Amino acid sequence: MDVRVLSRGPTDPFLSARDLFETEYDLSLPVDVRVRTDPDERTYTGHYADHHVLNISASAASSAMARELALHEYAHMHRYEQSHPxxxxxxxxxxxxxxxxxxxxxxxxxxxxxxxxxxxxxxxxxxxxxxxxxxxxxxxxxxxxxxxxxxxxxxxxxxxxxxxxxxxxxxxxxxxxxxxxxxxxxxxxxxxxxxxxxxxxxxxxxxxxxxxxxxxxxxxxxxxxxxxxxxxxxxxxxxxxxxxxxxxxxxxxxx
Incomplete structure (x- = not known):
């Protein structure tokens, strides 16, 4: 599972969430993590033909919930790849x-x-x-x-x-x-x-x-x-x- 943090900010929450996710699941497509300055966005995921994008606000990325938020978004990506209805x-x-x-x-x-x-x-x-x-x-x-x-x-x-x-x-x-x-x-x-x-x-x-x-x-x-x-x-x-x-x-x- 390939996770790439493309913006300035912490990387550990996203990588530790990846390690936890990989104990039971996997993603076929790579994940680009983008830390945004808008504090109201928190997290949302984009799906593309050859990758996923995890968008997360800077405040959420540095919060105590950062790993859990990333894990939740990886789960959404997995459901998307599964073609879950x-x-x-x-x-x-x-x-x-x-x-x-x-x-x-x-x-x-x-x-x-x-x-x-x-x-x-x-x-x-x-x-x-x-x-x-x-x-x-x-x-x-x-x-x-x-x-x-x-x-x-x-x-x-x-x-x-x-x-x-x-x-x-x-x-x-x-x-x-x-x-x-x-x-x-x-x-x-x-x-x-x-x-x-x-x-x-x-x-x-x-x-x-x-x-x-x-x-x-x-x-x-x-x-x-x-x-x-x-x-x-x-x-x-x-x-x-x-x-x-x-x-x-x-x-x-x-x-």
Whole structure:
């Protein structure tokens, strides 16, 4: 597995993540690591015909989570090379199948992409947690959810003006469901873990979104779905969020 750090910055997290990943898995294509100055990018992966690119912010590359973030991105690359449906299914197709002819708020459409990413992350982290320790991941999920809840304003929900998906109570509730699904899928925490209290608070802030329902959808994703099975799962969860949790029709048409 060939990992090339092409930017100035630390190299050890990416190489140590490679060594850990190689205990069970491998990549056919080389990986170019690029450390970016934008602190909001954190990490994202690009796939090309002859290589992968791991883009990571300078702050993330020098953080205590750097190795775990790199390991997670290598897992995404592996799923992509496997042609796993979660990493090749078109979200635009799923939106069309789920929402054609319906009127959906733009923010809900944006959130649907984040939900699709959660489904990708479930499959990537099935690999990540097969080779790496879980303690930092659990702490990260807990911290991220606590931060999102702390950012909610004091006004009544109908008066809230959300500027970013991360601050929206509906997607925060789905994020909580994802966190619970991931830890339950791998048996990472006890039933009295703080994540459950945080998820309950997130659910209270978004009464139209069932944390339990979305947790079940994420946690029960089949280990090795075919294209049709995965497409149906993505369409169903998209419709459940954008339509079933939306209340009266309104907003921007989904076409």
């Amino acid at each position: 979660s990493h090749h299914q078109s979200m635009e197709e799923a939106l069309y199948l789920a929402l054609a002819g319906r009127s959906v708020e733009q923010r809900k459409l944006t959130h649907c992409y984040q939900i699709a990413n959660h489904m990708k992350d479930i499959y990537a982290d099935d690999i990540t947690l097969d080779v790496g320790p879980a303690d930092k991941l659990v702490a990260f999920l807990e911290s991220s959810l606590a931060t999102a809840l702390a950012e909610r304003p004091a006004e009544a929900p109908q008066a809230w003006r959300r500027l970013t998906p991360a601050a929206d109570p509906d997607i925060t509730a789905v994020n909580a469901a994802f966190a619970l699904a991931l830890v339950e899928r791998h048996g990472l925490v006890a039933p009295d873990h703080r994540l459950y209290d945080l998820a309950a608070a997130a659910g209270s802030d978004a009464p139209g979104v069932s944390v339990e329902q979305f947790k079940s959808r994420f946690a029960s994703l089949a280990d090795d779905p075919d294209e049709s099975e995965y497409r149906k799962a993505l369409v169903d969860v998209t419709r459940a969020y954008a339509v079933d949790s939306s209340g009266p029709a309104g907003g921007t048409a989904a076409d």
